[in-house]
Amino acid sequence: MTPVLDIRSLARAWDGKPALRDLSLTLQAGGMLGLIGPDGAGKTTAMRMACGLLRPDGGEVRVLGLDVQRDGAAIRPLIGYMPQRFSLYPDLSVDENLRFFSELHGLSRDQRQQRRERLLAFSRLEPFTRRRAGALSGGMKQKLALACTLIHEPRLLILDEPTTGVDPVSRQEFWDLLGDLARGGMALWVSTPYMDEAERCGHIQLLHQGQVIAEGRPAELSASFPRRILRLEGADPQAVRQLVQAFAGVVLHRFGHSLHLVCDPDQEEGLRLALRQANLEAKPQPPTLEDAFFHAVAHGSLAA
Amino acid sequence: MGPLARLVQKEFRQIFRDPLMVRLIFLMPIIQLFVLGHAVSLDLKGVRVSVLDPVPGPLSRRLSQAVWETETFTPGPPVATPSQAEDLLVQGRTDLVLHFPVDLERRMRQGNGVLGINLDGRNSAQAGQALAQVQAVLNLEAARLASGWKGQAPRPGGVTLQPLYLYNPELVSRYQMVPAITILLITIISAMLTGMSVVREKELGTLEQLLVSPLTSRQLVLGKTIPLAILSFGELAVATLAAILVFRLPLEGSVLLLSGAVFLYLLVTLGGGLLASTVSSTQQQAIFTVWFFLVFSILLSGFFFPVANMPQALRWLTWMNPMRFIIEIVRGIYLKGSGPADLALPLGMLAAHGVGVFSLALWRFRKRVA
Structure with missing residues (x-):
């Protein structure tokens, strides 16, 4: 089956400084691919090139087999792009925004009516159709922007940090909507700096300084964290700090009342023993995606 | 209706929804004309x-x-x-x-x-x-x-x-000022608002939405400029009526020629606004860029100081200033009833400037944002 999005060796430099190096990916219908990375990692650059808004220095982007550079006009109806900032007119009402974008895409009156109803129900914006977009809450703005992006029923949805600056509840709700879309057969490519959001993607790529430093399913990635984490409850941080000084490379993190000790696998036995002698019982803590991510950023990969 | 018409419709909707914009476009010029006109037509006494x-x-x-x-x-x-x-x-x-x-x-x-x-x-x-x-x-x-x-x-x-x-040996008169002020108003409306409206879409992120829509970049440019061209002609109509009815200016020449010349001039100002938008990422930058060029254009246009009185080097510089030619043309049409033949040189220069600036803007716009 032709992938909805197929990117090969995409690269781009700004003023001679590489912003994106050798990005490759494939995305099938119904798939959700996450592009994870800190600010400045090259996420926006990659997405703008995929939409044809930016010319790549090298590599190619194909959407359903069509080359983005050559067949720009044919590709536009196939993709929906939601840029990082809110993409709607604050001085127009919810209805007027939806209407403008549907007219821009040349929908017939019947199609417009039908999709308007469906998208308003889907985004739960029906009670606010006459309200100006500028007067909506952050979460509602985001949903309206999504609705405007979906009005022409694209096959591929590209979302650049769609929930940055949105409250946690609205973020949850927004990602539920994205999940519905993927189940409906749409292909989604989403960038985010949030690890909890990344966990919801089928496949993620960790982008750092323009390079993919790790990729896979979220569970695989956290599982491939090469170190071990031991959790201590209610221990005195000062005492523990003293104790672990004997072990080179062990890192101590505090999480509320618990302490996380990050060590190499071959240190684990010795460390446990030392803790036990001090009457401290350490429990193994499964690594999270965040642990994997920080390790990959610090070491350039997930290798030990 | 095609996407272009929809974009034009949306632009108008946004302009008329903003009360400040409406005042800026329609009230301010009228006030300016009246204040300036009144200041220069006081009766002499004592x-x-x-x-x-x-x-x-x-x-x-x-x-x-x-x-x-x-x-x-x-x-x-x-x-x-x-x-x-x-x-x-x-x-x-x-x-x-x-x-x-x-x-x-x-x-x-x-x-x-x-x-x-x-x-x-x-x-x-x-x-x-x-x-x-x-x-x-x-x-x-x-x-x-x-x-x-x-x-x-x-x-x-x-x-x-x-x-x-x-001082002021050439004695600029009200007859010379009012037509020139009309041009100044049109310049501000068209150049500044074009620059601002494009950059606003940049700020909102909607420009990228428009760029990934079926709208072509040419349609986008036209959709952004046509509404302001229409508003500028509205402005011209109001200012011309005020000039004739309030300031008793003799409009000796043809209104058609006046409109044609203003159309050529609008190519310059709308194109200039677009160019400003390609180098600006905030509305303030766009305004400042337009303002910077506006000040030079006004000073080198013969608006206050006759071109003939300028030093030779500046006089050459005025050939690069489209405002110089449109002011020459409107003054000619208003005061001398000049026809196309009398104004062939400034009209030709204005056309060259208009086509040049607008094409450059279109090309830069495509390159910059698409």
């Missing part, structure tokens, strides 16, 4: 006239009395020397000085009496009106005098004033 008369005689006394007796003029402080006349004018203690020659009577009998008159040209319109009125009074009085000299002179009684302006 203008102080001093007399420099080295050899006082009955003739000069009679002429100066005639001037002082009118409602417009009152006697100013007496003046003994030409340098004192200048001092009094500079200090603002008198408004104009009549300078009688020693041999006035002999000259008048020969039919070529010439008086010197010193005026402060800073308030050009007032000075111009004062000059005209003094001339009228003197002519009337001289004619009365001459009726008593019958037979003694073939062309008796002619009095000519030879004005010497301090």
